[in-house]
Amino acid sequence: MSNLADIDPTRSITVDPGYLGGGVMLKRVAPTVDLPAEFTAGFIDWLKVHGWSARLERDLQCIAVNDQNEDLLSTWLSMDEFERLLDDAKELRDLDAIRGLVPGWKAKDADRIFIDGVWKDPPGA
Numbered sequence: 001m002s003n004l005a006d007i008d009p010t011r012s013i014t015v016d017p018g019y020l021g022g023g024v025m026l027k028r029v030a031p032t033v034d035l036p037a038e039f040t041a042g043f044i045d046w047l048k049v050h051g052w053s054a055r056l057e058r059d060l061q062c063i064a065v066n067d068q069n070e071d072l073l074s075t076w077l078s079m080d081e082f083e084r085l086l087d088d089a090k091e092l093r094d095l096d097a098i099r100g101l102v103p104g105w106k107a108k109d110a111d112r113i114f115i116d117g118v119w120k121d122p123p124g125a
Contacts, residue, residue: 009120010037010041011117014033015032017105017112055081059075077113077115083102
């Protein structure tokens with residue numbers, strides 16, 4: 001099982017809003033949002049300190065690669081859970097842009113948020 005420490009803290013994290021269609025496939029409702037690489041390490045630390053790491057690690061797994069063919073560790077939250085995370089993380093100003101996008105995502109029926117980070121040391125690398 002992977003944990004948040006397996007995400008490369010020097011690389012950006014991406015956030016994809018969507019809904020599940022056809023059972024397991026994420027149907028995106030808006031473009032991917034890239035959080036700045038300089039935000040990643042602090043965000044991972046914040047998640048650990050504020051009790052979110054166990055929830056995110058529950059589903060954390062490699063199910064995708066990025067455009068550079070690097071393995072990604074992905075997890076997801078329901079829209080309600082994601083909104084609670086954003087509410088808990090009010091002091092993290094790097095999330096302000098995402099906060100402003102959520103109403104539009106919900107208007108497009110997004111019910112899941114996928115969060116991806118580059119896998120720091122994938123097996124076989």
